[in-house]
Structure formats: C-alpha cells, structure tokens
Amino acid sequence: MAESVDAIVVGAGLAGLSAARQLAIHGVDVIVLESSDDVGGRVRTDRFDGLQLDRGFQLFNPAYPEAARVLDYEALDLKPFVPGVIVARAGGRSTRLGDPRRKPGWAIDAIGPATGSLLSKARFAKLAWQASRTPVGTITRSPDSTTGEKLRAAGIDERFIEQVLRPFLTGVFLEQDLATSRRFLDLVLRSFVRGVPSVPARGMQAIPEQLRDALPAGTVRLNSPASHVTATSVTAGGKSFSARAVIVATDPTTAGSLLTGVTVPGGNSVTTWYHLAPVDPKSLTGGDAVLVVDGDRRGPVINSVVISHAAPAYADGGRVLVSTSTLGTRDSADDEASVRAHLEALYGTETSDWTRVGAYAIPYALPAMLPPLDVRKPVDLGDGLFVAGDHRDTASIQGAMVSGRRAADAVLAHLGVRQCGARLGA
C-alpha cells in the first residue's frame, strides 16, 4: 500500500529542503524524496584525506535575504573571501581591485590606468552602489537588457569591460558574452555590496546539511528517484507515495521531464579543478583568499583562488588547495595540461609539481538568466502540483531557497494551513 503523507517534496537540493522546512514548521507531515545518496543537489562537498572539495567552486553570500532569515550563520562558521579580484596580465603585471571599504590598501592599484579609466571604475562603483540601495522589487520590474548593454550604457570604457568586468563576470554567470540579464546583474551587485562572499568552514554542503538536520528525523529519503509524479502521488525507487500536495524541486531538466508546462532554460556548464600546491602559502596571492582572473584571457581558466587561504579546513595540515574553474565540461589530461600552463601564468609560479586532487565537470551548473528575465516564475501548477528550484527565481542559492519557500507557502494555502511567523523575504 502507498505510504500517505500531507505533502511530498521531490529533490533534496536547497529548494526542496527549504520547502520542506517551511512545511514542517507549520506542522505539515512532509517527506522529501531524493534520487542521490545525500542532500545538497548542486551544493555537495566531497570530504576525504583531510580535503574538502566542493563539487563545483561556489561562494555563499550572507547578504542573501532568504538565507539570512533561515540559516544559522554562526554554526556555519563562514570564512570570508576578499571582496575583490586580482587581474593578472601578460608580462607578469597584475592589478588588485577591491571594495575600498574592506581593502583600502588596494586603492593605489585601482587608481592606475592599466585596467581602464578611473572614471569607468567610478561609474561601475556607482552602478553597484545604486543596485545595493534599490529594492529587489524595483530591480526585477526595471526594463531589462543584457549586462553588456547595461555596462556600455553606463559609459564604462571597453578596457575596463574587457580586462576586468568580462573576466570577472564570466565566473559569476558561467557565460562569457555578457548576455545575462541586467536584472540578474543588479541582484548580484546588490549582494556583493551588502555581504562578503564566503564558504562555510566545513564546505558548501554544510548549508543543505543544516537545513536537513532541522527537519524531523526520517523526513529525507535518499536513493529514491521519482519516476512518475501527479498532484496526489509519486512513484520513486519502486515505491508509491500518496499526498495532498506535491512539490517537484529537482534540477530544471528533470523538472521539465516530470512535469508538463515547465519550460527548461538553457544551462551554463563549468569544470572545477582542484590542485594541492607544495609552496609557501604566502607565495600565492600574498596569503589573501581572492579570485584571480586573466585580464588578457590567455587560456581556459575563468578564475582561480587559493581556497585554503579562506578556509584552512579545506586542506588540513596547512596544505595549500587551489580551486580553478573553466567553462564547459572538458576534463581530459590535455585540458588539465592547458589549465596548469594557464595557472603558471596567472600565479607567476611553476605548477608542474602541483598535484591534481579533483576535477568536477558540471554540464548544467546554472540556468541561463537571459533577458527579459522573469525573476518570480509561477510555482503553483494547479490542483496540488507545485514546482520549485533556481529556475523559478534566480540561478543562485538565494533563488533556490526562496523558490522553495514560495512553493511551500502555496502548498500551505492549498492545504488551508494558516501561516505563522515572518513573511516571504526579498
């Protein structure tokens, strides 16, 4: 006989866990069916041999409104990165650009003309500051265009765009054409000004683990791939479950195959490489946990960072762990050789003795956020069937979490459960 509950959530990524949390705190009997062997979805961390390797380099911004409302930051023990970037250039030159409130010592580099005019830098700083002061609702309703169009319309010169903004934003959007919606750019800039990108000391997966641990025991059922979904039933791993509401909180592609009427956006892909560098830690970026990008785009690397500078537990025993990302899903030995050569240029040091300890090729890391971007896509598909996931909001931890709560709130309304506590954040 089918197991019967009030609500079923399919998928234990951040969207699904956030939905389950909201339902559970309102007394709804909910289970989460997850196809893989652990929670987190795209936010997983492999822990072995004293290393912590996130499955794809990513950063958490504590200014994300939904995360700030829900997560216990103290328990996550967030390790901040330098809010800035080192732009490496041919000939061994490099420029350090950062938030002057937090890295005043880098101001001299920022003033220099090597990476664009001071006026362009001031104009970009103004854009970011304005975005940080603008309510989310205003950003999401503003006229949309591509990021490239927005930057040029703001009078930012090509040198600053090509040498700094395009290399930097490629790592954020996982696309290099600056085709991403200016609405999404504004939301990203807003969180950069308001918060310092960080990783939890125990790896990015500590975020979904915290959400799971707050759920009643037995809520999450691992190794349970859903193969068929209706508004009142789910078949998963050969078992049947019945419910009064079902939320599909899978990755976008699976949501598109389980549900009708859900459009799947194109996906941006990435490969993240991890190397142990047998060097004095201070010899790489002076011991700062800061992104390094290539202003001259001389190779496949879109960004690299010494992640152990921020969070030493990522490589115990004082080892130096470098995380490097490239666009696409190429992870052959030849690809690694060109990554290693590019790293040599970026860090200005020999890399032949660096040890590769991991590589993660992720075909669908982020849903493309192309204009015109609808930042609040419907989550209620009717009759008790709901959908959540970053593809309903924005391609981010914030987007996934807020989509889960929106779907859960819609389920509460469907079940006639009165809401308590705070309302949906930005």
Ligand SMILES: Cc1cc2nc3c(=O)[nH]c(=O)nc-3n(C[C@H](O)[C@H](O)[C@H](O)COP(=O)(O)OP(=O)(O)OC[C@H]3O[C@@H](n4cnc5c(N)ncnc54)[C@H](O)[C@@H]3O)c2cc1C
């Ligand atoms: C490499 C990379 C870098 C990123 N960088 C950042 C960043 O710096 N900052 C940021 O904010 N965000 C970043 N993101 C985005 C962020 O991680 C995602 O937006 C978010 O994790 C998506 O969560 P989700 O719950 O919507 O989907 P997912 O994490 O994809 O979760 C879906 C879950 O559903 C499960 N599932 C799939 N099919 C089934 C099925 N049939 N039955 C049951 N379960 C199923 C999956 O196993 C998975 O656990 C990055 C993502 C990647 C991959």
